[in-house]
Amino acid sequence: MMRMTLLLALLAIFPLLPWPPTAGATDAEDQPVDDAVAEIEEDEISDFDRDHWAYDRIVRPAVPVVVQTDWPRTGIDRFILARLEKDSLQPAPPADRSSLIRRLCWDLTGLPPTVDQVQDFVNDPRPDAYSRLVDSLLASPEFGKRWGQFWLDLARYADTDGYEHDKIRDQAWKYRDWVIDAINRDMPYDTFIRWQLAGDQVESGGEQATLATAFCLSGPDMPDINSMDERRHVLLNEITSTVGAVMLGLQFGCAQCHDHKYDAISQADFYRLRAFFDSAIRLEQNKSVSVLASHRDYPQTHLMLRGDWRRPGAPLEPAFPRVINDAGTAPSPDASPRTELADWMTDRSNPLTARVIVNRIWQQHFGTGLTATPSDFGVMGDSPTHPELLDYLSDELMRENWSTKRIHRMIVMSSVYRVSGTRPKQGFDRESWDRALAADPDNQLLSRFPRRRLDAEAIRDGLLAVSDSLNHEMGGPGVRPALPVEMVKTLKSGQWKETPSKADHERRSIYIFARRNLRFPFFATFDRPTADQPCARRNQSTTAIQSLVLLNSAFVMKTSERLASVVSAGQPDLRSQIDSLYMRLYSRHPDGEEVTGATEFLASGATLKDLCRAMVNSNEFLYVD
Template sequence: MIWRTSRVSAVKSSALKSSALKSLFVSVALVIPSHCLLAEEGNQEENQAIVEEELTKYDRDHWSYEPIVRPTVPEVSDSDWSITNIDRFVLAKLESESLQPAPPADKSTLLRRVCWDLLGLPPSIDQIQQFVNDERPDAYERLVDSLLASPQYGQRWAQPWLDLARFAETDGYEHDKLRKDAWKYRDWVIDATNNDLAYDDFVRLQIAGDLEHPADDDAVLATAFCLSGPDMPDINSQEERRHVLLNEITSTVGSVLMGLQFGCAQCHDHKYDAISQADFYRLRAFFDSAIELKQNRSVGVLASYEDFPRTHLMHRGDWQQPGPELYPAFPRVVNPSGEMPSEKVAPRLELARWLTETTNPLTPRVAVNRIWQHHFGSGLTTSPSDFGVMGDSPTHPDLLDYLAHDFVRDDWSVKRLHRTIVLSSVYQTASVRPVDADLGAQWDLAQASDPENRLLSHFTRRRLDAEAIRDGLFSVSDSLNRKMAGPSVSPPLPREMLSTLLKGQWSESPNKAEHYRRSVYLFARRNLRYPFFATFDRPSADQPCALRNQSTTGVQSLMLFNSELMMDAASRLCDLIESETSNSKSQIQSLYLRLYARRPTGDELDAAERFLSTDATLVDVCRAMLNSNEFLYID
């Protein structure tokens, strides 16, 4: 039986009885070693062939598939502005459009920006005083190094990966059962981030840690990445469950690590990218023997089997219509040499190593673009999980390749990449229009020419994410519990919400001090997001989230002004300020320093004191200032 695939659909043809016709079809098929494509000769059902269109140079003629070659750093006119090579790439693009970068941000703004970025927290009073008063030329560099060394760094930078890993501590679907040990994977990600585990090791462990280091419990735990998505343990057909899980793993690995939408090829060949349905199931085959299912029991980590797995191409993606058997093989479009997994090494381990080979062009490009995105609000390409032909082309392709090349050269160090980015002049530019007339005119020209700031003439102002807002509310009053690791915490929910829940859906943690731990440690139920997080666009964890939505709604304003969480935060901040001084002027100055990392202007001080002279209290001032855009946005 012949299974013929095309870029449009995968169609099962009628059986070909003519050996001549069969030979004709096979002769135009892509030549793939038998152990990687078809099962050995067997009964009639197993003895089937897949016919695919052979990939051409045109199929691979796409920027993301090209080998990464370190580009030449461009010459620029304003060489004094450039601190790093990042600056030269950006400035060369600006100069080609007759534009100039904005002036640098002031020290207070820069301090606040980099603290929120690297730690997910506002700067402390000590950090503000030390940095503002430090006149040494390397003061900012010293600050960055201290932030990268802080354990708070891992707690902040674990969350973007957990978004990609669709991390939650319940199964989802109707019953949303608890996964009691899921939090251990979250702690593994935090520790790996703090320890600057090389990104290639970080990837390999999550794909095949159980095979690379079978005696290491942490390495085995890392494979929870593959199984962190939704699951339905109580489904009647465990074969259907297996099919759904394997397809979900395959789609996740494709989009998160390679930036390709493999999930589109579950039922038919990809409509645009050179990914056939058979390519999808060959990638899935790497994981086929790695899932051990038991009914009514959640899956945790991958199972270690050493056999050479194989899977079936499912007709139209239907788990009840298995077609030809396929063996593991690397995606053809990014494997021009035709490299094949060896039968001497566990295939999933080979996949993990292939993904992190220095010659693989996708893995470092995708990783670098994601990190850039979290610093600037937008990646060098704005489709972080789609590097295919329908994805967005990078605005600065040479810069992306330069960073990707050096990322690999520098032992895949994520901290080093963060450091390079935040030390650049591009990162340190102002986010507001300069007062100076000439500089203001240059700003206006850049805004008119590039309204979305894709050319990076200035820093793009952006709102804090949900976790940072909550952590910041308690950090400014020194109420944040900075305890590391351990089981998740369930803070109180609004009474009106609790009354609608089933018994056991949310059990408030009895230790009140635990309620003030960092947001990354809050219990993550898939079907019931913590209300504050849901209001501020935290994803549902049903699928990988590469870029969060950023909505602006009336509910957000009401939540920030009237919720019990905000009332508690404002009260705690008020108590701290009143314990420091009873002088209203000093109180206002302390609030501005804690919340905005700057001192108030004369007009601001007068306005706050006039407000206090009415029936308002200091807690009202605290609540108003915590609601301000200056607190909620990074300039």
């Protein structure tokens, strides 16, 4: 009796959806539209709905006046310093040169500086030494390999479909290479967006522009599902949610089944945005779909009742989200819907596109964006700590032909980027540091540089780099290094076919084959996300497994052995070898106490390889100040 009561209560809350579908009506287009829901009911967008910082037009603010006029190097610094001075706080002193080059190289290229780079920069007396270094790193091919991964996280990129069979997408890597190339060439961000939404309709773009539309289809898919209409519904909803979150910074996915609970996004708004893509997908059973292509033989778009693909409701036409379309701009019926969407998305009047990408760039440089919810600029997202600075950078991006490298350069050239990340040892600077730490423990005001742990790819690439093992080759299909023997025993035959070339195993991590249902173990250990949905900000865990991997894994054993071999071959005496290790791993010379400790460790019977393993396990290697 109790079970029956519970079942009836659940049915009252969650009524059963029709299953199986009515005989003879297995697909959505065969289902009759319910006359009772043929009209859309939704609230009008009010001035109150639009009264939100993210929906205001981007207007370039005046640069603030500050008291400490000798500190700012860029307009960025004046916004930061004005906020600090408001709270009677001081910025930290500048970072020393060895710390600064280490920070900059890891940040822009995902690799540590070489010993020669450190020595050249530290000893360069020219006033433009730092700007020269910045420009050389921005121009490096390694820049795109580093920053391309952040976009691939958002694009939920993988080389397989996911779900049960996780079939390989033979051509997926071409989109990954397109992203790296576009970032290295500093493709204007508006073009970068346009090609990924409607590149197949850009006459001057050719095959590369069409390839860019793989962004929309890089998420998981189930080609072998029985109903292609169900598959199509799931894909279109996933595309809509991704475009809304990644490019507009709004959680459109919450409105698939009902009106958004907090933001002024109705269920009809969701399906109107989805309608832009309705004619862009043609599916075949058991075949992955890789790029968008316009077709004209699909039925009328409908709102799907409660998000159920079998229950079409009122018909809908493509339309821009009402809450950020206060001018009431409508797509032209004579143009391609996706081209119209791309035009609207990159129009200067759009209040979100520039803000969202500038905030993402800031986040990757400082660990946290100016707003800490990079894919949620809605009313439940965090307000920006420096709203005027966000608008200043957004306006700068559009003024400078949407050049993202221009924004990177502005940020890393600023004084706030160059402040120290470690507590001064004595004097007024230490007192000022402690006062700022007490007043702003989360460092939202950026009085000091935030300490950040290297991500999974940077740790792996860094270990290869310091041991002179890294293969810098670019492009091509994903490579599959050897997996741990104990893991291979648990896999199905052919699930991870090791790449024959051992040299390929040591390529940069962005080129490692990305299987959706089997993350490369080293990456999984250090918090690389799954590719099931866009990842705007990675988790950062601290686990015992991470330390065990860095001490005992075959990969670390091998790179430590190579590092020891390189150091011993290049330096004849023990003191020089210890110095070389410190320079390679930490970009600085050891002090006397550190030399003594390393010497005593080796004298106790440990080998140089053991010292290498110990040093790559230190926080000084894994974290950047």
